[in-house]
Amino acid sequence: MTNRARVLKAERRRDLERRARDCRVSTLTVREATTLIDRWSWTDDLIDRLTSSVGRPRYLAWRGFFSLLVVHAMRTRGTMVLTEVLLTALAMDDKQRRIAGLPPFLEYHHVEGNFTDWRNAFEETVDRATGEIFPPRIPYSVDQLITDLLNATAPPFLTQYSSLAADGTAIESPYRRRSRAKDGRPDVAQGQLPVDASESAPAVATPGWPRVGVDGRAQHTVDPDAREGYRSPKPGQTKVYIGYEPTTLCDVPGIGARSRYTLIRAIAMRPAGSDRCEAGLAAVDTLPSPPEELIVDRGYSYTKEFGAGLVHRGIGMVADLHKNQRTTRPGPRAGTVFIDGQLFTAAVPKDQRSLATFPQGATQDERLAVAATYDKRSAYAFKPFGRPRSSGSQRFRGPALEGRVRCVNTPASMRKPETAKRPTTNCVPGQPCGCGITVTLPVRDYARTHQTKIYGTTAWLKLNRPGKSGGSFRWLSRSA
Ligand SMILES: [Zn+2]
Incomplete structure (x- = not known):
């Protein structure tokens, strides 16, 4: 490291420590987070798979790392930027760090190192010397882990309803757009709900962009996973955007049932513009038990295979028609x-x-x-x-x-x-x-x-009423 880099690093650290002094983390939040991690059915298995049997023990232990991520998510209501995760750790006092299982001193590279190892564990590895391919250390899909983490957060007495609603939400990438397609048309997978013919992406051109992502689609920002998609915008938003689209499945009280609670039961996160049929069915497949009925908007039902996918799973579909x-x-x-x-x-x-x-x-x-x-x-x-x-x-x-x-x-x-x-x-x-x-x-x-x-019909209308899932998203933003 050069002198200048060392000075910069120390400055950043001092800045973070200054900000941490203004942050408060409640001990209740820390206890809730660790309880959640301990209740999550994957925790022990994940930690086993992530822990190598040789070498020194990890400085930032996995249980502490996972608890820290949850404390941070609860403190910031869902944002997940690694430098800010470190800020949360610095804002905790000694007792809180002990409860969470964190070491007394943390640096950014500890948090980042754990995160990188975790991410890599979802991928196959290749031995460069022998060409041998090793399967991913974590053999479950990210979708499955997220759904199970969600279910671990739901109080057990709030059981899943027999009807669920599927909905896609747009999450914008924070990175700047560098380019757009030559014809400006939004990049949306084939067979999806038709895009307004008048819609086009903003005209932006940077030499060397777009890049081609690992999936073959155009990458318009430095975020390697974000893609261009199309959404029904809220006021002040554009229809064409770059980012992600999680498909969420949430409770819908059945006909005649009083609306007591609506929790999100499954999430399948995809780059924007991906095939909603694949995302919707993937989300369904992560559920501990399938619903009797799935209420979907046209984004899902319009795709050719979605309805058949539900029939084969023994799930009824309730949808608006194009x-x-x-x-x-x-x-x-x-x-x-x-x-x-x-x-x-x-x-x-x-x-x-x-x-x-x-x-x-x-x-x-x-x-x-x-x-x-x-x-x-x-x-x-x-x-x-x-x-x-x-x-x-x-x-x-x-x-x-x-x-x-x-x-x-x-x-x-x-x-x-x-x-x-x-x-x-x-x-x-x-x-x-x-x-x-x-x-x-x-x-x-x-x-x-x-x-x-x-x-x-009346039965259809009662399940398919507008704003059916809005309640859940409000719930998410309030307490996540
Ligand atoms: Zn007849």
């Missing part, structure tokens, strides 16, 4: 029709084929009135019959077989009384119709728009 999914098209057999992504008998009365949507800013009563028209139509829908077959197909039964409509071509259905919920169709005796048939559909064909609660 306007080009709200269509009527012929079904797989005569007498059947797809309406708003769901299979119906073609006996649906003509005036119920195309129903009004939920107006923006409508009151609860207005929305329920619209939903009532969808409820009425839902009598004519086909319902899945049994579980999907391993071959990737699903049987559906016509509504007359289920006793939800009365049709002359299914005599048994006519023996049931007509009610407001069980209409009689206008089918002509002897003329084939779809009411009483069973249809087999490949999962990949219907699952993209199929919903366990039929689109637009």
